[in-house]
Amino acid sequence: MNSELEKIDNYIKGLGFKKMSFSELSKPGKGVPLVADENTAYCFDKISDGCYEASLFSADALLIKPRRLYLIEFKHVKPMIGDEKEREILRLKLFLKMAESFHTLQNHLFINCDADSSRFEKHFILVTEHFEEPLATTFAACDRLSRNPAAPAGDVYKDSFGKYRQQYKNSKKKVYYDSVDIWADFVFPDKVAKLK
Numbered sequence: 001m002n003s004e005l006e007k008i009d010n011y012i013k014g015l016g017f018k019k020m021s022f023s024e025l026s027k028p029g030k031g032v033p034l035v036a037d038e039n040t041a042y043c044f045d046k047i048s049d050g051c052y053e054a055s056l057f058s059a060d061a062l063l064i065k066p067r068r069l070y071l072i073e074f075k076h077v078k079p080m081i082g083d084e085k086e087r088e089i090l091r092l093k094l095f096l097k098m099a100e101s102f103h104t105l106q107n108h109l110f111i112n113c114d115a116d117s118s119r120f121e122k123h124f125i126l127v128t129e130h131f132e133e134p135l136a137t138t139f140a141a142c143d144r145l146s147r148n149p150a151a152p153a154g155d156v157y158k159d160s161f162g163k164y165r166q167q168y169k170n171s172k173k174k175v176y177y178d179s180v181d182i183w184a185d186f187v188f189p190d191k192v193a194k195l196k
Contacts, residue, residue, distance in 0.1 A: 002066060002067055002119060002120050004115045004116050004117075004119040004120060005064055005065075005066070005067070005069070005115070005120055007113045007114060007115040008064060008069070008109055008110070008113050008115050009064050010113070011109065011112060011113035011115075012042055012047060012062075012109075015047070015050065017042055017043070017046060017047060019040035019041055019042055020040060020041070020042075020043050021037065021038045021039065021040055022035050022037035022038070022039055022040070022041065022061065022072075022188070022189075022192065023035060023036055023037055023038060025041060025043060025060050025061045025072075025074065026060065026074035026127070026185075028074075028076060031076075034074045034075075034076060034127060034128075034129060034185050035074065035127065035185050035188045035189065036189070037188060037189045037192065039189075039192060039193065041061040041062055041063040041064075041070075041072065042061065042062040042063075042064075043060070043061065043062075044058050044059045044060060044061055044062040044071060044101065044104075045058050045059075045060055047062065047104070047109070048100075048101070048104045051104055051108045056100040056103065056104060057093065057096040057097045057099075057100040057101070058097060058100060058101050058104060059071035059072055059073045059097055059098075059101045059124065060072060060073050060074050061073075061074075063192070063195065065195055065196055066196065067120055067121065067196065068120055068121040068122070068123060068178075068195070068196070069105070069120060069121070069122050069123070070123045070124075070125060070195060071098075071101050071105075071122070071123070071124045071125070071177075072124075072125045072126075072127060072192075073094070073097055073124070073125070073126050073127065074127045075090070075094070075126060075127070075128055076128070076129055077090060077128045077129065094126065098124055098176065098177070098180070099176070101124070102122070102176050102177070105117070105122065121178040121179075122174075122176075122177050122178055123177055123178055123179045123180075123181070124176075124177045124179070124180045124181070125180075125181050125182075125183060126180075126181070126182045126183070127182075127183050127184075127185055127188050128182065128183075128184060128185065129184070129185050
């Protein structure tokens with residue numbers, strides 16, 4: 001593991017946080033888990049809650065790999081897709097989760113464990129439930145959550161949440177994340193197992 005990432009991992013362990021299964025991390029309160037996966041990651045909600053007097057929005061999970069950090073948000077969107085007002089609230093909450101999770105990484109974790117955040121990549125993954133027509137319908141649902149609602153369904157992965165993937169002007173440095181992806185729940189176990 002990258003020595004800078006080891007600093008983060010050791011710092012989190014030192015705070016007493018233990019890894020949980022993705023099944024546990026994707027469970028909304030007392031509801032049904034969004035994914036069935038016994039691989040583990042840290043509960044980023046708990047880490048974030050421990051940083052502030054008033055909680056900020058945060059991703060559900062923090063997965064640390066040898067060269068990359070992955071923030072993962074599990075979200076049941078199906079009940080909200082048909083309601084324009086609910087959809088807008090969900091979209092804004094997801095934007096807050098991306099921005100405030102990044103803030104917690106940069107201004108709490110990296111500083112307190114003395115890690116150089118420029119030494120590794122940072123990625124954000126939104127996982128949603130699939131629908132009756134998994135690919136087309138999930139693409140359409142994600143499209144409605146994107147910053148550019150008019151984007152064609154096939155371009156969802158490129159255009160969704162674009163402002164969190166942008167680079168600074170005249171620079172290749174990322175403003176927030178190196179990537180922001182949207183996965184359907186049924187592909188999660190295979191895709192997360194391939195992350196490096």
